[in-house]
Amino acid sequence: MTDDGDGDLEARLVEQETFEPSDEFVEQANVSDESIYEEFEEDWPRCWTRAADLLDWDSPYSEVLDDSEEPFYEWFADGTLNASYNCVDRHVESGDKNRAAIKWEGEHGETRTYTYQDLYREVNEFAAALRELGVEEDDVVTLYMPMVPELPIAMLACARIGAPHSVVFAGFSADALATRMNSADSRYLITCDGYYRRGDPLDHLAKANEGLAGVDHGVDATVVVDRLGEDGFGHDLSGNQHDWDDLVADHQGARVDPVERDAEDMLFLMYTSGTTGEPKGVKHTTGGYLAYATWTSHAVLDLEPEDTYWCSADIGWITGHSYIVYGPLSLGTTTVMYEGTPDYPERDRLWELVEKYAVDVFYTAPTAIRAFMKWGSEFPERHDLSSLRLLGTVGEPINPRAWKWYYKHIGNEECPIVDTWWQTETGGMMVTTLPGVGTMKPGSAGPPLPGIDARVVDTEGEEVGAGRAGYLTVDKPWPGMLRTLYNNDERFIGEYWEEYSDPDADEWVYFPEDGAKIDDDGYITILGRVDDVINVSGHRLGTMEIESAIVGVEGVAEAAVVGGDHEVKGEAVYAYVILEDGYDGSEEMREAIIEGVEDAIGPIARPEQVIFTPELPKTRSGKIMRRLLEEIANGEELGDTTTLRNPEIVEDIQAKVSD
Numbered sequence: 074m075t076d077d078g079d080g081d082l083e084a085r086l087v088e089q090e091t092f093e094p095s096d097e098f099v100e101q102a103n104v105s106d107e108s109i110y111e112e113f114e115e116d117w118p119r120c121w122t123r124a125a126d127l128l129d130w131d132s133p134y135s136e137v138l139d140d141s142e143e144p145f146y147e148w149f150a151d152g153t154l155n156a157s158y159n160c161v162d163r164h165v166e167s168g169d170k171n172r173a174a175i176k177w178e179g180e181h182g183e184t185r186t187y188t189y190q191d192l193y194r195e196v197n198e199f200a201a202a203l204r205e206l207g208v209e210e211d212d213v214v215t216l217y218m219p220m221v222p223e224l225p226i227a228m229l230a231c232a233r234i235g236a237p238h239s240v241v242f243a244g245f246s247a248d249a250l251a252t253r254m255n256s257a258d259s260r261y262l263i264t265c266d267g268y269y270r271r272g273d274p275l276d277h278l279a280k281a282n283e284g285l286a287g288v289d290h291g292v293d294a295t296v297v298v299d300r301l302g303e304d305g306f307g308h309d310l311s312g313n314q315h316d317w318d319d320l321v322a323d324h325q326g327a328r329v330d331p332v333e334r335d336a337e338d339m340l341f342l343m344y345t346s347g348t349t350g351e352p353k354g355v356k357h358t359t360g361g362y363l364a365y366a367t368w369t370s371h372a373v374l375d376l377e378p379e380d381t382y383w384c385s386a387d388i389g390w391i392t393g394h395s396y397i398v399y400g401p402l403s404l405g406t407t408t409v410m411y412e413g414t415p416d417y418p419e420r421d422r423l424w425e426l427v428e429k430y431a432v433d434v435f436y437t438a439p440t441a442i443r444a445f446m447k448w449g450s451e452f453p454e455r456h457d458l459s460s461l462r463l464l465g466t467v468g469e470p471i472n473p474r475a476w477k478w479y480y481k482h483i484g485n486e487e488c489p490i491v492d493t494w495w496q497t498e499t500g501g502m503m504v505t506t507l508p509g510v511g512t513m514k515p516g517s518a519g520p521p522l523p524g525i526d527a528r529v530v531d532t533e534g535e536e537v538g539a540g541r542a543g544y545l546t547v548d549k550p551w552p553g554m555l556r557t558l559y560n561n562d563e564r565f566i567g568e569y570w571e572e573y574s575d576p577d578a579d580e581w582v583y584f585p586e587d588g589a590k591i592d593d594d595g596y597i598t599i600l601g602r603v604d605d606v607i608n609v610s611g612h613r614l615g616t617m618e619i620e621s622a623i624v625g626v627e628g629v630a631e632a633a634v635v636g637g638d639h640e641v642k643g644e645a646v647y648a649y650v651i652l653e654d655g656y657d658g659s660e661e662m663r664e665a666i667i668e669g670v671e672d673a674i675g676p677i678a679r680p681e682q683v684i685f686t687p688e689l690p691k692t693r694s695g696k697i698m699r700r701l702l703e704e705i706a707n708g709e710e711l712g713d714t715t716t717l718r719n720p721e722i723v724e725d726i727q728a729k730v731s732d
């Protein structure tokens with residue numbers, strides 16, 4: 074058994090339950106006075122002008138919130154603005170044209186830097202090209218692209234001419250592309266010939282073409298970025314398919330006036346998965362969304378124009394929309410984009426980039442942090458990470474051990490960490506500490522942000538006491554919220570509002586479908602999606618809570634817990650566990666895990682089975698596919714595995730469970 078030193082955080086850190094930002098951080102923070110919570114509460118909803126004031130409006134709004142048709146709220150409704158103007162032009166006009174807007178790094182180490190002036194030129198030229206192709210205001214343009222600079226350029230070009238974009242994650246299948254284009258009635262596609270993954274070129278256009286074949290209506294034009302050059306797959310562009318460079322060359326020097334959009338006009342659609350198979354088209358608007366992404370980038374990510382900021386998400390997800398593109402660019406910050414994976418060519422790639430670009434603020438996901446832990450602290454130790462000022466996480470609960478590893482090995486115990494809870498639907502961060510204000514508690518995201526009225530309630534909607542598990546709800550609207558599900562107001566109400574609202578009493582409560590608990594200080598710990606709650610002998614257990622306990626056991630890298638059917642208890646806990654390098658799935662290890670769970674939660678949560686596996690079945694976005702693990706636990710026939718990143722692992726795990 075080896076111990077490379079990262080498994081055993083010093084006793085001091087293991088025991089420490091709260092952390093404070095340093096004086097040095099607080100002094101420079103954008104928000105450092107806790108009175109902001111009260112100010113927002115007392116002045117609600119007018120407090121949200123603070124967010125709107127971070128933007129340049131073409132014509133001012135007269136009313137902050139129109140709630141006359143709940144839950145179809147409108148924000149800043151009679152104001153007009155353009156998102157591309159706010160993310161590009163205004164920085165050029167204010168004298169920052171030579172500041173880097175985007176620093177892009179390809180997997181092979183190629184680099185491209187776009188100043189705000191460069192971005193202005195590219196966005197204008199591509200906007201002119203889109204117009205020539207026939208794209209009109211309010212036409213939905215689908216972008217099916219990997220992490221290349223043309224993706225944010227295309228998004229901003231769409232925004233410039235008032236055409237909502239619908240970005241489909243490049244790792245999604247052809248079917249997924251077709252479903253989304255059909256659902257949005259989208260007649261334009263921007264895509265790419267291919268991209269690199271772990272050194273090899275991938276044929277993306279073949280997948281895009283297959284998707285196009287599944288589109289029911291006519292497609293008017295496709296634009297293809299030539300990413301692979303000589304490594305390309307030799308596709309001929311046919312008929313209405315255009316090469317990006319040729320198109321742009323035809324529009325050199327073109328200027329397109331940013332279209333004045335109503336605040337409530339759609340900025341983009343983002344499809345996300347729901348409980349049913351049909352993806353939900355989440356609609357975000359120009360004024361409220363942009364104000365909210367900008368405000369949270371300012372207040373939570375603490376971004377300043379001088380910063381170099383890196384969010385390692387993919388722009389194909391909401392995190393990339395809000396916190397690679399719209400928030401940071403609206404603030405005039407330098408945003409880093411990386412094409413590849415964290416372990417190519419070596420496991421120190423991300424830290425190499427942090428050093429190379431002297432990144433000030435870094436935002437990533439707990440799943441990545443757990444992988445870093447598994448690989449060991451020697452990789453970050455190879456690099457000078459002292460430029461970092463603030464760290465963030467998003468996407469799933471982070472267990473205290475991973476939090477502390479991140480704090481020590483990446484932040485050198487000097488950077489605050491913001492654990493930000495939010496969703497595709499919320500547009501931006503909702504529950505997190507403000508890094509210059511709040512005490513941090515590893516494992517707990519923090520209090521709701523100022524102006525956000527989040528609560529933890531029981532099935533009746535009554536607030537539960539401190540420490541008790543309940544459901545997260547949001548009682549007041551906020552500017553970044555989704556406005557509806559595209560072309561489906563009914564499903565919008567059914568999915569998010571029906572559970573806790575009382576329309577007769579005019580009470581509308583948003584239900585994000587997450588379980589949570591709250592402590593005496595009002596800090597919210599997210600327990601995971603409520604569809605992931607296990608009911609063992611009438612006791613509700615958060616799978617995330619059990620996982621956190623398991624991951625707290627020395628030698629465990631990652632765990633996924635699901636409920637399997639049980640004759641007596643109703644459900645029993647099945648724990649799928651990945652061990653760190655150097656540990657094996659011995660009987661002792663199994664016992665240590667069971668003990669860890671019993672110690673952290675109680676014997677009720679004791680795993681029925683502990684299944685050791687080298688990998689967990691994950692979706693392309695890195696989320697563990699629990700449904701599949703439940704089916705395996707129950708010995709059921711497996712549903713769809715086509716959206717998995719690693720379908721080959723499924724049989725392997727099945728064999729172990731039926732053993």
Ligand code: 6R9
Pocket residue numbers: 345390391392466467468469470471492493494495496497498518585586587599601602
């Ligand atoms: C931004 C994003 C949303 C779901 C959400 C919740 C989980 C996100 C979290 C978190 C615990 C956090 N989630 N952030 N859980 N702590 N800091 O991830 O959007 O892909 O729509 O996922 O992710 O369960 O409901 P999305």
